[in-house]
Structure formats: C-alpha cells, structure tokens
Amino acid sequence: MTTTSSTVYSERLSPSAGWWITLMLLSAMTSLLVLPLTQVGAVVLPLLVAAAVIIWMRSLSARVVVTEESFIAGRARIDRSFISGVTGFDAQESFAQRGHLLDVRAFLLLRPWVKTVVRIEIADPSDPTPYWLVSTRKPQSLAALLSPSPATA
Numbered sequence: 001m002t003t004t005s006s007t008v009y010s011e012r013l014s015p016s017a018g019w020w021i022t023l024m025l026l027s028a029m030t031s032l033l034v035l036p037l038t039q040v041g042a043v044v045l046p047l048l049v050a051a052a053v054i055i056w057m058r059s060l061s062a063r064v065v066v067t068e069e070s071f072i073a074g075r076a077r078i079d080r081s082f083i084s085g086v087t088g089f090d091a092q093e094s095f096a097q098r099g100h101l102l103d104v105r106a107f108l109l110l111r112p113w114v115k116t117v118v119r120i121e122i123a124d125p126s127d128p129t130p131y132w133l134v135s136t137r138k139p140q141s142l143a144a145l146l147s148p149s150p151a152t153a
Helices: 017-029 039-060 091-098 139-146
Strands: 007-013 062-067 070-073 076-079 083-088 107-109 117-122 131-135
Touching (some): 062 139, 083 139, 091 117
Parallel strands (some): 107 131
Antiparallel strands (some): 007 062, 062 070, 083 117, 117 131
16 A cells, blocks of 8 residues: 555554553463473563564554545555545444444444544445445544535535
8 A cells, every 4th residue: 555645644543552561461471371391481482472462463553544536444445436425433332333233244444442433435336335434543533534525425
C-alpha cells in the first residue's frame, strides 16, 4: 500500500500501552516454566517469547487511510465514489454493531484494543458487501471525512 500526497487521514490501529504491558508481563512469566530446569533458560525463554509477541502484535496493527480518491482499511481498498453513507459510533453503540446488529456479509476490520467503529455503507451494485465495519479511535472525525458531500450524493 502506498500513500500519496493526497492522503487526507491516516491512523495506525496499534495496541495500546496496557496491551503491551500485559503481554510483556505474561512473556516474563514464562521464566517460571523453565526456572526449575535451567537458570539460563529462565532468561532466554522470556526474551524469545517477548520477541515473538512483539512481531505478532505488530503484524496485527492495521492502517486506516483516507485519500482524495479511496478509503483503505488494512489491505482492503474501495473508491470513495462507492461510499453512500458513513456513521461513527461510540463505545456502547460499537459493541452492538460488532455483535447482534452485525450483518454476516459485512467486511470487518476490527481490533479488540480499539473500542469504537465506523460503519461505511457501500453502494456498488457488483459488490455483495452491504457495508464495512472498521475500528477507529476517532469515529466522528473519520465519518465526517468519508461522508459523501451533498453535491456528489
């Protein structure tokens, strides 16, 4: 994915500090598994687990990018001309959108460390996906940026 000078909005959905601290503490606790066997292993194993966790969590971090022409969520991309409406939700409404209000045909880019989402309605007759549900830390700002202007709607 390349972002050009026409980038209007960009956000990286990385885990918060609380997630990192918890995962590092759990990695450090692996030393207790091998301490009865070897003291060297009690130092090496947590470092290896921590490195694996860092790589894994970095791979789960996704980017949300809005350009003048398109909307990019992770590896998915759609032209903004196919966006018919956008709604940002607070944490409580986002919980319902991810749960009992979810349409199984929807495209999802959800991260558990981001509590709020935007719902992007898709108006592409050749695409069976009714909407995208995308995690974002700034749902109202993203919704305002993506909402089609009255002139283009």
